[in-house]
Amino acid sequence: MSAVSGLVPGRPIGSVPSLLPCTVCCTESQFQDGFADIRLFRCPSCKHCFTDFSSLEEEEQYGPEYFQEVHKNWFEHPDLRLFEQIYGMIVGNRPGASVLDIGCGKGNLLRYLRRRDPELQLAGIDVAANDSGDGIEFLHGDFLTWKFDRKFDAVVSLQVIEHMTDPRIFAQRASELCREGSLVIVSTVNEQSLVYDIGRLAARFLGSKHIYERLYSRHHLNHFNISSLRRLFEGTGMKVKKHFRHEVPIAAMDIPAPNKPAELILRAGVWGCFALGDLTGRTMYQTIVCLK
Numbered sequence: 151m152s153a154v155s156g157l158v159p160g161r162p163i164g165s166v167p168s169l170l171p172c173t174v175c176c177t178e179s180q181f182q183d184g185f186a187d188i189r190l191f192r193c194p195s196c197k198h199c200f201t202d203f204s205s206l207e208e209e210e211q212y213g214p215e216y217f218q219e220v221h222k223n224w225f226e227h228p229d230l231r232l233f234e235q236i237y238g239m240i241v242g243n244r245p246g247a248s249v250l251d252i253g254c255g256k257g258n259l260l261r262y263l264r265r266r267d268p269e270l271q272l273a274g275i276d277v278a279a280n281d282s283g284d285g286i287e288f289l290h291g292d293f294l295t296w297k298f299d300r301k302f303d304a305v306v307s308l309q310v311i312e313h314m315t316d317p318r319i320f321a322q323r324a325s326e327l328c329r330e331g332s333l334v335i336v337s338t339v340n341e342q343s344l345v346y347d348i349g350r351l352a353a354r355f356l357g358s359k360h361i362y363e364r365l366y367s368r369h370h371l372n373h374f375n376i377s378s379l380r381r382l383f384e385g386t387g388m389k390v391k392k393h394f395r396h397e398v399p400i401a402a403m404d405i406p407a408p409n410k411p412a413e414l415i416l417r418a419g420v421w422g423c424f425a426l427g428d429l430t431g432r433t434m435y436q437t438i439v440c441l442k
């Protein structure tokens with residue numbers, strides 16, 4: 151890991167936080183923009199964008215309403231195409247693998263893997279509780295501090311790392327929980343996507359900040375680009391085996407809007423962005439597969 155001694159990622163340097171160490175590579179990063187209590191910084195080296203979490207007046211909460219209301223669509227419309235890809239990679243690397251899903255939410259991926267393959271040994275951990283059953287062990291707690299009694303053949307985490315204050319610790323811990331020859335599969339947002347482009351352009355040239363403020367809200371603290379995600383995992387000593395860009399089912403998108411017609415317009419816009427994103431490679435999501 152390329153740490154600069156004395157710098158703590160995401161924490162202010164000195165009393166005025168106009169400079170912060172990059173949460174990926176620790177390079178000193180300049181304040182770039184802000185709104186409300188969100189202060190965004192961009193790394194001059196890896197171009198990673200991150201939020202100064204010390205400026206947040208409140209942090210995102212992950213209680214039942216997060217799953218049942220705020221991200222209702224996301225959890226009701228899982229990305230089965232990605233799930234099937236992940237299944238293929240896990241059993242292709244090690245049949246009958248033990249799998250840990252970090253931030254497993256309601257356990258959609260684990261339940262899919264169970265239906266797909268009764269031989270897999272499945273565990274998930276989340277700050278929200280789930281009932282264990284059907285051969286899936288659900289752990290209730292914080293992945294970073296949980297005392298695991300074993301290592302795994304595959305560690306998977308979908309759309310979680312962007313919520314972390316220190317993604318370097320997250321990546322290191324994911325690597326430590328793997329046996330040699332095991333896989334770490336992590337999916338997150340892609341800041342080099344059409345949706346982000348449009349959000350930034352609309353805010354800058356049209357004065358319309360709805361999409362921009364939604365994308366850069368407190369919900370996500372780290373906005374990975376293709377190279378910053380790769381750099382983060384290469385920094386753990388793991389080998390990047392595969393790195394691909396993709397979208398998610400449109401139905402999975404939770405789009406806050408003042409009324410139904412506005413929501414339909416926004417949803418059509420997202421559909422257009424996703425279709426163009428697939429064509430141009432500027433997709434909203436990216437997934438990296440690393441071999442320990």
Ligand SMILES: [Zn+2]
Nearest residue numbers: 172175193196
């Ligand atoms: Zn950086």
